[in-house]
Amino acid sequence: MPSDQSTWIVAVPLNGDSEGLLQELSTKLSQNIKSFSPNSIAELAIPSFKTGTLDSLVALSEDLPKQDTFFTNTVAKVVDTLRNLLNNDPSKLSQHILVNESSIESYLLGQWRWNEGRYGVQKGLRDMVDTLNKEMTSIDNTMRAKLTNYNLVKGSLVQMQRKKTGNLSVRSLADVVSKEDFVQDSEYLETLLVAVPKNLTKDWNTKYERLASMVVPRSARSVATDDEYTLFSIVIFRRVHDEFVQKCRENKFIIRDFVYSEEEMAKQRQELDLADVTERELWVCLVLAPCRRNYYIYRGTNFSESFQILVHLKVIRLFVESVLRYGLPANYIGIVVQPDPKSTKKTFGVLQSHLSYLNSGSRKGAKTNAGETDEFIGEYQTLMEQEFFDFVLYEVPWVTQ
Numbered sequence: 001m002p003s004d005q006s007t008w009i010v011a012v013p014l015n016g017d018s019e020g021l022l023q024e025l026s027t028k029l030s031q032n033i034k035s036f037s038p039n040s041i042a043e044l045a046i047p048s049f050k051t052g053t054l055d056s057l058v059a060l061s062e063d064l065p066k067q068d069t070f071f072t073n074t075v076a077k078v079v080d081t082l083r084n085l086l087n088n089d090p091s092k093l094s095q096h097i098l099v100n101e102s103s104i105e106s107y108l109l110g111q112w113r114w115n116e117g118r119y120g121v122q123k124g125l126r127d128m129v130d131t132l133n134k135e136m137t138s139i140d141n142t143m144r145a146k147l148t149n150y151n152l153v154k155g156s157l158v159q160m161q162r163k164k165t166g167n168l169s170v171r172s173l174a175d176v177v178s179k180e181d182f183v184q185d186s187e188y189l190e191t192l193l194v195a196v197p198k199n200l201t202k203d204w205n206t207k208y209e210r211l212a213s214m215v216v217p218r219s220a221r222s223v224a225t226d227d228e229y230t231l232f233s234i235v236i237f238r239r240v241h242d243e244f245v246q247k248c249r250e251n252k253f254i255i256r257d258f259v260y261s262e263e264e265m266a267k268q269r270q271e272l273d274l275a276d277v278t279e280r281e282l283w284v285c286l287v288l289a290p291c292r293r294n295y296y297i298y299r300g301t302n303f304s305e306s307f308q309i310l311v312h313l314k315v316i317r318l319f320v321e322s323v324l325r326y327g328l329p330a331n332y333i334g335i336v337v338q339p340d341p342k343s344t345k346k347t348f349g350v351l352q353s354h355l356s357y358l359n360s361g362s363r364k365g366a367k368t369n370a371g372e373t374d375e376f377i378g379e380y381q382t383l384m385e386q387e388f389f390d391f392v393l394y395e396v397p398w399v400t401q
């Protein structure tokens with residue numbers, strides 16, 4: 001039985017009025033399922049593709065499941081990327097999981113049409129599948145490259161931002177101190193910055209002048225404070241630098257290795273601003289991509305493009321398997337059904353019951369384009385019999401769930 005987390009696309013031979021079959025199914029579903037909505041079933045126009053030879057169809061049928069898996073996984077990766085970029089916010093995600101600016105349901109149940117402009121049906125099926133594969137591979141490769149670049153920039157930004165957080169014993173001091181806190185251009189004197197635990201502030205005030213032989217008396221100034229530390233500036237003679245640092249360590253006073261430089265501080269601020277701007281641009285590019293010359297096309301393009309490619313591949317699978325099962329002429333009706341997860345079993349039961357007539361000799365005597373009958377199928381018989389239902393059905397998974 002098909003999944004209750006997918007939209008079903010079905011193909012059956014068209015022996016009469018397509019609207020009549022669709023209406024019959026809709027009526028039966030309404031009679032058997034209280035929650036059924038007429039808007040959850042619609043016709044799916046299957047183009048008249050070139051069928052090619054039986055050998056080519058069988059070979060394509062063997063390859064298509066691999067492509068289907070790759071396409072589905074790529075769409076799922078796009079959704080996962082969006083979900084992570086949007087901090088797992090369902091409401092925001094729903095705004096970006098759109099196909100041509102419409103919901104997935106609207107696209108599948110009413111708006112879907114074969115894109116003749118990009119995938120002309122005059123081409124062979126293999127050529128169309130190759131084109132779809134190239135496009136999906138390009139999306140996958142581009143997304144991975146952009147995501148790798150984004151993660152590198154994001155990691156660098158997080159590192160820079162961490163330097164601005166934390167207590168005064170570890171955080172960057174570039175935005176804490178000012179020029180007035182330092183002795184400037186002195187040959188003999190220097191200013192050191194010391195982070196003192198709050199519970200040791202009294203010890204510091206008592207001891208700092210005697211930690212080395214040449215400390216400028218009463219030069220300690222409180223520069224900043226937080227919940228754990230107080231940052232002091234202290235003026236000493238350069239010649240006792242090492243001695244003073246060692247004594248501070250012995251007394252659990254933390255020397256902050258910081259040299260005041262307006263140029264370096266400006267550079268750090270510029271690097272942080274640049275990383276922040278770059279991260280935002282790459283974020284937007286991933287969410288709204290593709291990016292072209294610094295502008296963005298429209299919301300959800302990555303998802304929209306990949307999802308449309310996936311559905312086009314599903315329709316080709318539907319056509320190929322229908323030809324292999326029912327033969328030519330390739331006159332089939334496609335139907336889209338979006339089951340209510342609570343009534344999936346009943347929905348499938350109605351389809352099986354109404355289309356059970358397809359189980360009896362649907363291939364018997366059916367001719368291929370070369371004029372062969374089932375008696376000639378031979379080595380392909382086992383492959384062609386591997387069907388689970390009385391009708392051809394494929395699933396478009398709800399990758400957004």
